[in-house]
Every structure is written in structure tokens, then in C-alpha cells.
Amino acid sequence: MPELPDVEKYKKYLDQNVLHKKITKVQTDDSRIIKAPKNSLKSLEGHEFKGSKRIGKYLFLETDNKKTIVMHFGMTGDIKYYDHGEQTPKNSRIIFAFNDHHDLAFVNPRKLGKLDITNSIEEYREKKELGEDALTLSEKDFINILDNKTGGIKAFLMDQKNLSGLGNVYTDEILFQARIHPSTKVNNISGKQKKDLYYKMMDVLQTAIKHDADPAKFPDHYLTAHRKNKDKCPDCEGEVEKVTVAGRSTYFCPSCQQE
DNA sequence: CCCCATGTTGTAGG
């Protein structure tokens, strides 16, 4: 489930488990998602991870060797830290072994993710034209970026160049909380609505993080657990509807979110 | 067999 709150969960997991431990071995498979040159990964052996950073859906692991590992999960993925004696998780694409007899696996079944290496997080971010992280974006900047656009609001929120971290599921949740129809053109959204949208976005992200990005733990008035066509709207007597917006399956309540 | 899935990227067209 790798949107911003999910990746934030992974970041905390890494911070708790793998920092400041000597890397004894790096093993990768030959899948196309390993973008980093093999020798650059091998050269991390004997070094350690000293810090992590998340920007949007990207997770960075800084080493004490001037290099930074870049993780992106695509549509599926997980990271697992486990005792070296345990079985390697299925679909592990890279495994770091540590001197505490534990391993870290980057798991990516569908191979839509990637694992890269960079000399500079800032450089990598510029190359990707990655917008500011949704959680640290100010209201003023959010409104400024939004004011210069003309397309649909869902496409806007999901475009990682505008702001980074929102994907299909959380965009739907935010638009539901803001009571904005997902097909709405951004120039049809009032200043008051834009401000409200910003605060709803922050609230949804913080709430999701607080609940470990687990939709089952989200508040009752959240839509995410109801991502099924014809499911009952958590706020009114209406039914959730499924449509395609910005090329993605979109769930919303036609009665709460009128155009 | 079919369709669907939390993402990104490249291409083509308006």
C-alpha cells in the first residue's frame, strides 16, 4: 500500500531497525527494478546506514559512504527486517545483511518499484521533478501551485510534480473529506474550498499515519474502507460509486460530492 | 479465460 502514509510507516520501521549497523552483505536479484549498478551496491559492504528521509512515495537511506539508497515501491511492496535464520521473504529484490545477524529485504512482487542509488537526494529529486512532500507543503504554496493549473483536481493531486505523496486511494479520501467531486476542474474550485481542501489533505495524511496506514483503523467517516461500488456511503444514505477519473478507478459519493 | 489492482513513464493528439 505504498502511498505517503505507507512509506512513512516503512521509514519509521527502518529508523528503528537498521540504522548504525554494519552491512555485511548486499545481495540482489537480476530483476529490472534494480537500477543501481551492482558494484555500487556491493561497495556498501562494511558500511552502515546513518539516516533516512522520505519525500512523497520515495524512501531514501543514507549511508556513511556518501551514497544514498533510493527505494520506490510502485503498486506493491514492503520491507522486512528479520533474523538471518528465518526464511527469505518471497519476492525479495535486494537483501542487506547486518552484523547483528538480521537481514533487511526490499520486497516487490509486481516489479513496478525500483531501487536506485544516488550521490545526492536533492539532485535525485530535481531529476525526477518531484514536488514538495504533501506533509510539509505550506497552505500558501499549495494554493499558489493550484492557482496556476487548469486541469482536473484529481489529476492535480496525483501529479507528483505538483506535490508528492498522494496516490489513487488517498486522493479519493481527501476529496471525499473535502466534499469535492473528483472530476471538478481546479478553476471551478473557490478560494475557500481550496483552503479547506488543504486542511483536509493534512488531516487525512496525519490521521492515516497515526493509524499505521491501515484503513481498517481509520475513523468511521472515512471512505477508504468502502472502496467498493455500491457500498454504503459512511456519511449519508447514498451509495458509493465507481467511475474513471484521470485514468484511475475512482470511488466517491455522488450525493456528498456534487459537481 | 476475463478483469482488476495503492505507480510511473513515454507517446500521441488536441
Add this chain to the structure above:
DNA sequence: TCCTACAACATGGG
């Protein structure tokens, strides 16, 4: 230049 639509990538589940 900006926006939209769509295919491709790869795998598993219903």
C-alpha cells in the same frame, strides 16, 4: 507549453 488519454511494465487474486 499544457492537458488528456492510453499503453506498457509484471504479477497475483477473484
